[in-house]
Amino acid sequence: MIDSLIISFQLSLMTTVILMFVALPVAYILAFKNFKGRTSLEVLVALPLVLPPTVLGYYVLLLIQPHAWLGQTWQSFFDSSLAFSFSGMVLASVLYSLPFAVQPMQQAFRAVPRAWLELAKIQGMNLKQTFRHVLLPASKGGIWVAVALSFAHTMGEFGVVLMVGGSMPGETKVASIELFEMVEMQQQSDASILALILLAISFVLLSLVYSVNRRSSWVSS
């Protein structure tokens, strides 16, 4: 049980860290830029919200199997299979949790008062400085929400990680899958403990999200 919880934690942590870097530019573009294909990008980002996780897992699996281009490239670089590996699960999780990182950031960016962004320009700041000194501090709340939701959502994955990871004990078997297997094998007491732990984690993370949301509004203060 500990093994699967640790794997879940590692997976969520890795996914969240990667997502912060991936989601930041995407959220920025969606919040401020108008361009052709904007709607497509928005739909693409939101797709994991409605797609059956097994469908996403299926396509990721197609992409990373040893003779597919991504799987092959990976194999030649790292000499190991991406399919049914921890790294493969990270890739799938990044895609699966993308909307949970992008959308709160995008909303937070949009809520930054226009005057603050204009001030950044007046003060001669370039994009990097504007991010560092204005945009990120002004949307701190939204970014913490993105972190918490990405982490919690990855902890709660089931279908995607089962498809891509294959539930190998000690490697790709995460807590949510182990719970399923415990119930299947009628290990009621273990199952109840694991379920309770997962419930507690989600509860704590969501509590953080809501309290951050309430406290971090610069605009109203």
Place this chain on the structure above:
Amino acid sequence: MKHHIDINARFGSLKLDVQVAFNHELIVISGENGAGKTSLLRSLAGLKKVDGSIQINQQLWLDSAASFLLPTEQRKLGFVWAGANLLPWLNVKQNLTLGGRKYEYFESILEDLALISLLERQPSMLSTGEAQRVALARAMYAKPSLLLLDEPFSAQAPDMRHRLREVLKTWQEKHQIPVLLVSHDVEDAKVLAQQHWYMREGKLLKTITQKYMDKVKTND
């Protein structure tokens, strides 16, 4: 004339259409609400999209015929909004040095604007007038190429207003920086203006020069 403006644009019902040239002067702009005063300042700052051309200090900022636009962040501007526009998570000093501009005369401006004792304060602990003076100092100390002021004294008590006018006047004479000051206060025009522009419906109705005003003053 060192600076040339020839711009036009339509913002909703307002048709902005301004052609004017000026030197390193302190210019007061007045006119009714909705006359386009703020729009003019924002256009010069590059925060509103306009057609035409802007040239300040032999530097081209806008030439829409040649599709040239110098981005706001490269114009080295000072701009004081009608609201102070301080970032709430930074203290006064951090707000002043935002963007890491090089500065000279920092101390003397802080002293002139009565800000020395407020440097460590958070914006939420400032009065509206104090916040406005911070914004003014931020715009002034970096020696901008052009200083745009939108009702910069509106939140000040009469004494402080008087003092700020003197500070601004001395600063402008010393550094020879063009200043456009939007104000409804006739006293601002009387004390400060080397030129007075009156705006109506997006146009400069008349520009009154120093000579004329000297005449008015001597007639008073």
